[in-house]
Amino acid sequence: MEKRRVVITGIGAITPIGHSATESWQAARNGVCGVAPITAYDTADQRVKLAAEVKDYQPENFLDKKEAKHMARFTQFAMIAAREALQDSGFNAEQADLDRCGVIVSSGIGALQNTEDEHDRGREKGFDRVSPFYIPMSICNMAAGRIAIDAGFRGMCSCPVTACAGGTNAVGDAFHYIRDGYADAMLCGGSESAVTPLAVGGFTTMKALTQSEDPSRASIPFDAERSGFVLGEGAAILLLEELGHAQARGAKIYAEFVGYGVTCDAYHMTAPLPDGSGGAKAMALALADAGAKPEDVDYINAHGTSTPLNDAGETLAIKTVFGDHAKKLAVSSTKSMTGHMLGAAGAVEALFSALALKEGYLPATINYQVPDPACDLDVVPNVGRDSDLRYALSNSLGFGGHNGSILLKKWEA
The missing domain is CATH 3.40.47.10 (Thiolase/Chalcone synthase)
Structure with missing residues (x-):
């Protein structure tokens, strides 16, 4: 089988160090640390005090208020990054065969905060009173599904749930899918938002998270004093295209995906x-x-x-x-x-x-x-x-x- 060449033509991100791909990369170039005290909830009764949250995030700054209401935070992040990637790429859906355009976006945990909130609601009011949006907002594949709906991409739409490898599996699977001839373009990446008491507590009891309270000595890979990871949140989405497809529309190319x-x-x-x-x-x-x-x-x-x-x-x-x-x-x-x-x-x-x-x-x-x-x-x-x-x-x-x-x-x- 002929192996077609695949390139990256669009990027989008919202991360602990930036509200866009450009901001995030510039912060990475500048060595900005996104680790800080947790603001999502009161950590007084928990041992872990730090996380890498998306800072100063207001959904209405990126999304229509009505559409954001029925998206979990991880889906909001994914949608923001996907729209940025499409805009960055100059991709025109009206000129594409949307049956040959797909989406693969990972999430390891999905909307855990929604689960915590709806469980509390069910315990208080009865479980037949939980939100009808609980399931469709919370399942891990919903970020991929909402992106496909938004972009109109009708090809393969999937969500690898492989924990910390999920984002890499998503972009790698998308690469192979295009290379082997099944699609011409794929939006791919990952999204996560799990800075919640239950997630942090679970990672804490299994001794995976650092309990350092110093942001400069918390996430310290390869350092002899490392003591666990710091939980982060956010999303990144790439637009991958078959080389000829990208060149035919005059797309800019960031890099070639080869293995x-x-x-x-x-x-x-x-x-x-x-x-x-x-x-x-x-x-x-x-x-x-x-x-x-x-x-x-x-x-x-x-x-x-x-x-x-x-x-x-x-x-x-x-x-x-x-x-x-x-x-x-x-x-x-x-x-x-x-x-x-x-x-x-x-x-x-x-x-x-x-x-x-x-x-x-x-x-x-x-x-x-x-x-x-x-x-x-x-x-x-x-x-x-x-x-x-x-x-x-x-x-x-x-x-x-x-x-x-x-x-x-x-x-x-």
Whole structure:
């Protein structure tokens, strides 16, 4: 089967460090930390006090008040990012075959706040009195469904629910779907909004979250003092197109999507394989999918969650795949700025990787202070830097043992 070329032609985002893709990337270039005290609820009775929330968010600044009323927060974020991506791309639905345009958008948790609120309502007034919008607002696939309705895209519409790997699976699956001839354009990415008492409590009791109250020492990937991740929220959506389809309409191109690898550890509910072999296989498969060599890669946007097991295991996995070349690689974690956005993380990091290639810039791992011998790669500590990049890899490793890697290439006409 002929493998068609796929490019990124539109980007949109709303993140803890910006209300658009442009704002978010500029903040990432500037090393802005999006971690701050939680404002969504009173944390007095809980041990975790920090999160990476979307700041100063008012739905009516982005969406019609009536339509926003029946969208959960994660769906609002996804819709905002999708509309930005479409506008950014200059895509004209009236000139496209909408049966060959689809949507794949991940969410790991969906509208958990709605579940908490409606459960309280049911306990108080009876469960036959919960909102009729509860189910259609809360299910994880609704962000993808609402985007398809809004854009008029009638092709495949799906929602990978693979925890922290979901955003990467969404963009990777969309890439393959176009490459193999099933679609011409796909809106893809991830959205998450789970800064709630129940989610934070659940992650706290399983010892996944840091309990640091210092925003500058909370999300600290690869640092020897890391003690857990910081929960983030937001969305990122990319428009992928078959190259000829994009060129025919004169689209600008951010980067070429060239490889995707996915595996499962088949090992443990939450812990990665200690030797990192599952993640290593995903990276190797992404390289093979692209026909690229390990030495071709210049930058890795790491999963880099700031948990002891993940960062050490991912470092080992990178060394397994890249050998001596690992010492020459830049490997940074933008989660040091955005926190861990769960099902949206891989999408945001794919977007950042595309812009890193386009602008020749390596975003930093900020707030890095104490080196860890188990994480002894070039983590681009504290300050980003200019660099001539040709290939960038982005990793996501999720609960359940889900591993995904995507490989992007600098656009060369």
